[in-house]
Amino acid sequence: MAISRQAYKALESVTGSKYISEDPVIMQGYKSGPGGYEAGLGYERVMTVLPAAVILPKDTEEVQKIVKICNRYHIPYVPYATGFYGPKTHCHVDDELIIDMKRMQQFSWDEKHMYADIGPGVIYSSLQQEAFNKGCYGVIGGGGAQCSAIANLLGDGWSPLSLKIGLPHRRILGTELVLPDGEIVRMGSLAGSDDPFWGEGPGPDLRCILRGFTGLRGCLGIVTRMAVKYLPFIQESPKPQGIAPNTSLALDEKRIRWINYQVPTKDDQVKAMYEIGAAEIGGACTKVPVFWRAIAKAEDKEEFWDIWLKESEESLKNFHLVRVMLIGYASEEQMDYELAVLDDIMQECHGKPRRTKASDESWLKNADSAGMWLMTGSYVSVEFVIESLNQSVQHGESFAALKASEYTPPLFPDFGDPGWFQNFESGHQGYSEFLIYWDQDEDTSGVDRFFLQTSKMNIENNYYSSHLGPHQPLYLTGPQYGPNYHLWLLKVKNEFDPDWICHPPVPLAHDIFVQRAEWMHDMIDWEVPEKFPMPSWTATLTKEA
């Protein structure tokens, strides 16, 4: 089956034939995986299909028309900005349409009021450079430099720079959303004007439905425009230097610098973070996975393993680094002040400064997520959660223990490294991220199982988690958070998309995955409804199916 001729012609009339295709070659170009984020795994293999057609609208009006046509002809569709976020942003059902947003690269900058007004085709590194040019900066979230800023802000949007800048949802200002049924809602100051500079109201804040910590993977409509708040930075843009792959931003250390401190114990490491938060200094403060150091040192994959396999549980257990970025926003004198405060803290925490380059390779303009694939070829962050530093520290240890207990292999050997943690918003929050790596050419079912098991571990240990909503089986996490947040989420989905036209079967896709993937069946110990509360066409996907 394909999209009917009538429907296809209607779609074609919206964009013109240059921007729509159903050619199998073009469709293959939109295949999810087999490499990439969350790809090369069971979910990708079991849940994704090639699109039936791809369409590239140029503006909101075209998006709205396309969505309305999809509703009229019951064509399932998925919005696709840059396509980096793995299988969950690709087609899940037959005869589905990809709405590729890359042409929508509208951009304007309000220098005085520090925001960019952008379309979903605009990527982070471009935006960050525009910000630097105006003396501002933002966060390049985990999707990395090349991902759509809007898409990332709808589901991610943090980095070590969040120490000062804070959570991503605070940076979403006036926003335009084409709802799954094709109606347009403009939020914040866009609601009653064409000025996007403010994010709230009027009254209750509809940004509620844009995201829920880690996003909805496009199942509640398509954001076609967003004003993104940027924060003031130093006024000189850091200059790029080097030839790929050894490129970085040169830093004027009188105004911005990274400093690495080695501390003797994990307690000292954590204490340093609390104290840096309490002292309200710093632009970033983080402890990253130890193997990143090996990545940074290695010329290539082979050298990485040469370096990394010299480590051991013992060597990692006794290696504690705190990486701090200081920024003299106001002056060199501010830098001196912050250095003095940091020195006080590090003396209390027995920290010794280590040699640190006067450059930034990772966070100012990068979030070098693509580099994560170098060493094994396959990677996913199985958790990336903002909670207290209290949770963050315990959380990583739990993940390391779980990984060691049954799942290494297929996961790569990391000698018990508890991953990445840091503080956000000057210590109001902590952050932990646990990254896993494997060889996708091996049997990866263990990776699927580990992913699900982490959700159960979070529940058992009362941890907050990024992997809620569409990221894990909704009926597993739903009753355990809120409680019953899933029922509200499903009500919202059904209100705006009663026929589940927009990216079906998200947010229940992971529920369906575990039903379909027989190697996951013995793990289903939560209550699954006889029939998922979706339109009748999903009836075959119940427990007994």
Place this chain on the structure above:
Amino acid sequence: MARDDRFDLSVTKKNMEYAAEVAKDKRLTGDRYKLSVIDPEYGDGKGNSHGRYDTPRTPLEFNIEEIKNFKYDMDHCIKCKGCYWVEHTYNPGVKFNVRCPANLWNDFDAFGAMGKMRIGLGVIDGSLEWSPTLLQVLYACPLCGACDVACKRNLDLEIELSLEALRVKAVQDGVAPLPAHKTAVDKIIETGNIYGEKSDRKAWAKDVKVADKADTLYYVGDNTSYKNPQIAQATATILNKLGIDFMLLDDEKNDGNVVFSIGMMDLARKIAKENIEAIKATGAKRVVVSDAEAYRVMKVDYPKLLNIATADLGFEVVHILEIAAQAIEDGTLVLTTPVDTRMAYHDASSVSRLCDDWTPYKGERGWMGMIYPGQRRRRGREGLYAQARTIMAAIPGADNTEFIRIRENAFDICAGRGTDIAFPALTKFATAHRLDEAKECGIETIVSADPQCRDAFNAYKDPKDGIEAIDITELIVKAL
């Protein structure tokens, strides 16, 4: 059609079959999940013995005549689209931030390297049949290497070789060359040059001193010989000025650049062999070229075709850029005449990111994709990035500027490697886009080391913009 049928997820049969197949796999039960992490079998401190991780090693050769050599690379593309955008550190903002001309010309992902890798998998597993679209995807691309250096910033996937291998496969399967390419190849076979010219190839060689016997041989190339004789004259003038004696081939023929680039390996190999033999027959130790593409094809692709290392060619291949820049640094070439124009150098791909030396590779790939033995990747670091800039800086009072996208991030205008022959619309588009960038930067004169680029710029420029393109050799001669 009933909606119930249209949306039934169970109709995604391939997925269901896969699920069933995996479920039957005995490795997925029992002890598979019970292995302990604390296992002396991995990591003995010497990088050996990953016994518990049982990925078998498989033979691997970086040989583009067998497409399966690159399945790993195609399989491991993560769709980060680093191949499309200018490298993030250098990303200039929302304008002129793309480095892939093919995907800028045609927005579907298929036209970017991330799409082509997935399409390549379809070609390998037979799920995609050859079609005009498939050929367009593969050939409406300058093979400029932007995607390759991008990917090798982080992933070390062999994107350029994968793209070359796909074209070779198209030829092997008899669906390529494309008609326009076939015509060009026929001319090469018939006349020894891509234009089908029958006139005197050396007609340019007047008023310059050409040696009968020397260590240096100047390989002129089709374009320079017939379309841009002034470049040949300028090159000869520079060599003469520096006191470098040079020979010419008695019967110089096409360099095989297009033939190789479109995937006709047998013919390309024949041309390579003949040219190498002809050069060797002169006794030359060094071949100087003024054409970027001749530089790349001789330095990189001849060795690739013959399964030898660049160092084993039997002679050195240098671009006149290198000689002139070195001479300026040594003080043997002094530029004295001001050139009153605002200039910028256009990094042609073949003298920049594409020209790292070639070393054949035969080994194995194993656990985590590691290759045994290891090999230094070709990441475009050996490009002639500094030389042109050294030359231009040496011109008295020079008003030099830069494009926004430079060096390994430069935007290729699709004038070479046969792209312009089959897809002139792409060449026109890409050139016009680069000219827009020149305009944005206030550039009056674009300096290039690739005559094809020079021609395209001058062909597609808008006279109102007051921009002209010249070859670096022409510039040097002007400034002498």
Place this chain on the structure above:
Amino acid sequence: MSMINELEKLVAKASDKAADLEVYAKDMSMMPAGYADAVVWPESTEEVSAVVKYAYENNIPVVPVSSQTHMYGSTIPKQGGIVIDMKNMNKILEIDLKHKFVRFQPGVTWNQMYEELDKVGARIMMPFTPLGNRSVLSDTLDRCVITNTVYDYGEVTQSLEIVWGDGSVFRSGSGSVHGFAADNTPTHGLYTPSRGVDPSGPGLDFYRIVQGAQGTMGIITWMSAKLELKSQIDKIYFAPIEDLDYANEFLYKIMPRRIGQEIVLLNKVDLATVIADTVEDIPELCAKLPEWTLAIVLSGVKRRPEEKIAYEEHYLTDVINTTFKDISLKPALPGFPGLGRKLLNILKTPWNAPSWKTKPYGAYEDMFFIARPEKASEYVEILSKVVAKHTYPHTMIGAYIQPIEHNRACQIEFTFFYDPANEAEKEEIAAIVYEAGVEMMNNGAQFTRPYGNLVPVIYDRAGGYTATLKRVKGIFDEKNILNPGTLCF
């Protein structure tokens, strides 16, 4: 069985006595009176839930009330029903200095919060002179703009416990983990690793929909909010301002450098009214004060506080000397000895009710909106033109500009002081607010907290937003029992 009998079974205390209902029928605003049928004073989330469930089953409106003074009419029962007065739910459940948050119930007042935090060396971000007897939770949820401008992450709300329109109890943010109870504190032993400090999720950003909702989307039974450690040293600086645009340019310059904590701009009417010890002093103060006064507080926090203040002072001196020579920034306002100490105290503490705005004539009407700072003088001009058409004196209008987020925006608040017995004046002020409000909207003012007679205009202009809001309201309060007649519901 009568409603009051039913309610008495569900909550610790309930009443339908006229005298009790009268308390909730009116407030400080010009909104007409409205009477509930009953009032309940729950003492726990369970009781709130039980009452809402009862109301849901019987289709009875409920109006949540948390503060003891109300200014804008939002808690006046407009369709009868049950007032749920949360004043007995007034516990500070937890103060966590390590993770810098406080978790508290809706009856907790600004005075109570200030005192408890002060004891442990902490502070919560406050709006300008919040009334000491108002609910911290209400004002925070209503997005009252805070005076502290230095933190990039200004919003203080973290996890919430919410009773939805069907009576179900829900926790948003990271407090949503199972096992997170009201007494989820280290001392009570019911300790979850999650401390409830992430506002976002689960699944949706639920906290957003109850913000600015005036009790129409759900009833909040506790809130976790960020606190900051108390500053070690505070220094206040004043600059007399005649040219508002020039002052704003100065703020555009210094605030992105993260200089200053509390920063406010007050016109002479507002400043005189705030600082006057007696009503009689106001005219004299007005006469002496500059048209506007800029106040900037520099603070030294936990470590090396003097050095922190020093680099900020040096920066300010440098900017003034090189670029803004006409800004005269001094630790005192000439002619007003002792003002520094007085205003610093005002900025750092809640205001004991009644509001200073009642000083001149006993009543007041506010209009406030979000705007670009560079347009502030334009709005002042619009208001002047509108007022000129009426008899209400221009000299009686207070104006307060609150910079927000490094001055990328500001809240502008105009206050009209009036005699509550003077019906004609009330009507005139209502007309001015309406007329000026519409004109300001036409010129980019964003009325994000809709109150009074501008509500229908605001929602009418935001047609698509309003329609979507109603659909969302139908999910969380399907029978529209939560504070009906308010906003667009």
